[in-house]
Amino acid sequence: MAKVVDIVGALHVITGGRTVSSMEEVERGDHPFVILKSSGIHGKSVLEIPGLIYGDPNKVVRKVAVCMTMTELVIELAGATGVDAVVAHHPIADAASCGGVTLKNYLDLYDVAGLECHEAFHGLHPGIPFLHGHKVVKGSISYGGVHGNIMFVGRALPDVDTLGDILDRLDAYMALEQDRALLAEERLVRGIDDIRETSVETKGFIHLGARDSRVENILHIFPHTGFSPENLRQAVEENAGIDTVVASISRVYAGHELIKTADELGLNFIVGNCHVMEILENGLPLAYALDTLLEGVEVVLFRDRVTSTPVKKVGNTAMQTYAKEMSARHLLGKNAMSEV
Template identity: 90%
Template sequence: MTNVADIVNALSVITGGRTVSSMKEVERGDHPFVILKSSGIHGKSVLEIPGLIYGDPGKAIRKVAVCMTMTELVIELAGATGVDAVVAHHPIADAASCGGVTLKNYLDLYDVAGLECHEAFHGLHPGIPFLHGHKVVKGNIAYGGVHGNIMFVGRALPEVDTLGDILDRLERYMALDQDRALLAEEQLVRGIEAIRETSVETSGFIHLGSRESRVENILHIFPHTGFSADNLRQAVAENPDTDTVVASISRVYAEHELLDVAEELGLNFIVGNCHVMEILENGLPLAYALDELLEDVDVVLFRDRVTSTPVKMVGNSALKTYAREMSARHLLGKNAMSDV
């Protein structure tokens, strides 16, 4: 019978040994992919540990879920569908990953093991550049000496000649027609045309250039990793043939300094897939690899879908009445519940 330790071993194979095999490796303090992430906001740092975060290594496993970010929604779905272990891409943390309570209590409740593999997974495959229309010539997962500041230098694929080709390629590969159809059906069922959904609202677009702008040499960046205007200047100086900047997973909006520098340097600037698509870009290849390595284990993908709805249109009449009365009676300084 496959167990949790087998998942850890599979992640080691997938990452080429970047994971940790025990907490002793973490305690030594010298593992290159055990990384403290902190913005300097008091009490909000998290230690990234590629491997098993919580659970019994000997626990039998019949079903594994791969997700992007563990939340209480993921844990609830795991418990309801017989998932024995969740492999999250992003770091797992008490409260943040489990509905504001301690992780141990929530995972113990449903007997679910938790594993993560973030920076240790980055740079292992060229899928994200491929989806965005280029072949990697060189890459760096710690550009400027900042761990996690990923950058790729690429050459446009033969079938990609223009910025429009990149957008069309993303539309096709990410099956955005399905997301639009799904949103249209939800709007129809709920009778609310104002509903918006992440993957539809955050599809790719062009900041600098046009659909007809030629593309040959690409600098692919990920702004949320801390890639700065100085990084962009340095990268273009190192790769003077660059004609196009692709920003993906995260994006920049009007008046961002990266756009100012790109315009100054005469570069195209295009925004590709946003973070909601990374479950397909990185999560799906990971899930396929686990499915191949773990015999007799069902592997499923947990995909997030976030919508936006005007508050007074949410729910049916009963739910609207409930929300309005709870707000009026208890949240606006009237008839507040006494402490118990």
């Protein structure tokens, strides 16, 4: 039978040896993919450790879930569906990844092991550029010397001639017709026409150019990694012939300096998939690889779905009455519940 340690071994194969095999490697401080992430906000940094974060390495594993970000919702679903281990793409942290409590308490409660593989997974496959209509010519996962600042330079695929082709390609590959149909059904069932959902709201769009603008040489960036206007100028200078900037996973909106810089340089600028789609772009290939390497283990994908609903339309009459009463009696400057 497979064990948690076999998942670690599978991640080692998948990443080409980028994971850690023991905490001794972490403590040495020289592993290139053990990275401290910090904005300088007091107390909010997190150490990224590719591999096993918590759990017994010898625990038998029959079912593994791959998710983008571990949260208490992921842990609850894992516990309810017999998942033995969760492999999260994003770094796992006490409280943030487990409902405001400690990881040990929550994961021990449901006997779930937690693993992560973030920067160590980046740059292993050309899937995200492929989905956005280009073949990678060269790339970097630390452009400008900033670890995690990912950039690809690519040439448009034979069936991609325009910005419109990129948008249509994303719509088809990401099966957005399913998300639109699901949202339509939810609105119908709940009787609320103004529910909005991430996948539908964040589809790709064009900042600079038009649907029929020609595309040949693409610079693919990920703004949330810190890619700057200076990086953009440098990349265009280093790679002659760039005509289009594709921004994906994260995006920029009107007025951003990256758009202004692209406009100055005479480039098209298109926004592709947002972060909600990365569970398909990166998570699904990872899940298939684990499924191949872990014989006899069921592998499932945990996909997030976030909706926006006007507060006074949430739930049924009973729920709305409950929320109003709790708010009015306890949260508007009234006396709180007394300690027992």
